[in-house]
Amino acid sequence: MHRPEAKFPLGRVANLAVFASGAGSNLQSLLAAFPHQSAADALGRVMLVVSDRPEAGALELARIASVPTLAQSFKPSRAHFEAVIQDALQQASIDLVLLAGFMRILSGSFTDAWRGRLLNIHPSLLPAHPGLHAVAAALQAGDFESGCTVHLVDAGVDTGPVLAQARVPIAQDDTEATLHARIRTAEHGLYPQTVRRLLEGAFETQRAFR
Ligand code: GRF
Numbered sequence: 001m002h003r004p005e006a007k008f009p010l011g012r013v014a015n016l017a018v019f020a021s022g023a024g025s026n027l028q029s030l031l032a033a034f035p036h037q038s039a040a041d042a043l044g045r046v047m048l049v050v051s052d053r054p055e056a057g058a059l060e061l062a063r064i065a066s067v068p069t070l071a072q073s074f075k076p077s078r079a080h081f082e083a084v085i086q087d088a089l090q091q092a093s094i095d096l097v098l099l100a101g102f103m104r105i106l107s108g109s110f111t112d113a114w115r116g117r118l119l120n121i122h123p124s125l126l127p128a129h130p131g132l133h134a135v136a137a138a139l140q141a142g143d144f145e146s147g148c149t150v151h152l153v154d155a156g157v158d159t160g161p162v163l164a165q166a167r168v169p170i171a172q173d174d175t176e177a178t179l180h181a182r183i184r185t186a187e188h189g190l191y192p193q194t195v196r197r198l199l200e201g202a203f204e205t206q207r208a209f210r
Contacts, residue, residue, distance in 0.1 A: 007201075007206075008198055008199055008200070008201045008203075008205070009199060009200055009201040010095060010199075012040075013038060013039075013040055013041070013042050013043070013044060013045055014043065014044040014045075014095040014096055014199050015044070015045065015047040015048075015092060015093050015094050015095050015096075016030070016034055016044050016045065016046045016047060016048075016094070016095070016096050016097075016098060016195070017046070017047065017048040017049070017050060017089055017092065017094045017096070017097045017098070018030055018046055018048075018049050018050070018058075018062075018097075018098045018099075018100050019049075019050045019051070019097065019098070019099050019100065019102040020049065020050075020051055020056060020058035020059075020099075020100045020101050020102055021051060021052055021053050021056055021058070021101055021102050021103040021104065022053075022056060022057065022058065022101040022103070023056075023057040023058065023101070024056065024057050024058025024059075024060075024061045024062075024100070024101065025101075025184055025187075025188065026100035026101055026121060026184075026187055026188065026191055027046075027049065027058045027061055027062065027100050027101075028061055028188075029187075029188035029189075029191060029192055030046060030098060030100065030191060030192055030195070031046055031061070031062075031065050031067070032192070033192035033195070033196065034046050034192070034195070035065070036065055036066060036067045037066070043196060043199045043200065044095075044096070044195065044196075044199050046062075046065075046067055047067070047068065047092045047093075047094060048067070048068050048069070048070065048088060048089070048092045048094060049061075049062035049067050049068070049069045049070070050069075050070045050071075050072065050085055050088070051069070051070075051071050051072075051102075052071075052072065052073055052074050052081065052102070052103070052104050053071070053073075054071040054073070056071075058100075058101070059071060068092070070084075070085070070088050072084050072085060074104055078104070078106075078107060079107070081104075082106070082107060082109075082110045086110075086113070095117065096117050096118075096119070096195070096198070096199070097114055097117060097118045097119070098119050098120075098191070098195065099118070099119065099120040099121070099153065100121060100191070101121075102120075103132075105157060106118075106153070107155075108155035111153050111154055111155050112155070114153070115152075115154075115206070115209065116152060116205035116206045116208070116209070117205070118152065118153040119150060119151070119152060119153065119163070119194075119195065119198070120150070120151055120153050120158070120160070121148060121149070121150050121187055121190070121191050122134060122148065122149045122151065122158050123135050123146070123148050123180060123183045123184075123187070124137070124138060124146060124147070124148070124149065125145070125146060125147045125148075125149060125165055125167065126149040126151060126158055126162060126165075127159075128141075128143070129141070130157055130158035130159065131157050131158060135176050135179050135180045135183065136176045138170065138179070139170070139174060139175075139176060139179060143170055144169070144170055145167050145168065145169050145170055146167075146168055146170055146179060146183060147165055147166050147167040147168050147183065147186060148165065148166055148168075148183050148186050148187045148190055149162055149164070149165045150162075150163045150164045150165075150190055150191055150194040150195075151163055152205060152208055152209070154209065160209075161208035161209060163194050163197075163198065163203055163208075164190055164193070164194040164197075165190075166186040166187075166189065166190040167186075168182045168183055168185075168186050169182075
């Protein structure tokens with residue numbers, strides 16, 4: 001299985017892949033920070049966008065930015081999806097995988113192969129409210145604040161080591177839509193900033209698991 005290099009900074013431009021199932025607003029912020037056509041001395045560039053849903057808005061955004069895309073369904077199986085994706089990641093010499101609204105659970109063998117090189121952004125202050133419906137869960141719990149978390153991915157659901165968080169207040173009249181919009185705005189700053197720090201070598205991403 002494709003195993004990326006062990007340590008950041010790489011001393012060369014890092015090749016990034018983004019996995020997205022939805023609208024892709026986080027992809028958009030990552031593309032703005034790490035453009036596909038970056039110079040060779042840039043920190044990173046998005047080289048591949050993967051989706052499990054051919055109709056995902058994220059794929060259209062990638063095409064507009066002239067980034068290679070791969071739409072691969074989870075049918076017939078997750079194992080097939082992961083084999084196809086691993087091959088594409090290797091072909092594109094990907095160093096770092098960024099989940100950005102990717103709504104599928106990856107297997108332990110995939111997360112192990114990408115240990116320390118696989119990030120996710122989640123719309124809550126983990127460990128509060130992991131999993132689906134995190135924004136609604138914060139409202140239901142009567143929380144006064146919420147936010148977003150960038151974390152390394154392990155075999156669990158939203159359980160890997162936390163790299164960075166941003167907080168947002170919850171207003172009394174917030175709905176899931178208004179709160180999620182506020183969280184998304186925070187995500188668009190936090191995710192590229194955290195990836196930049198990681199590429200610069202700010203985190204010991206392998207040690208973080210111990
Ligand atoms: C974000 O809120 C992210 O935290 C969650 O899914 C949402 C994706 O939004 N994992 P977008 O597709 O990037 O707009």
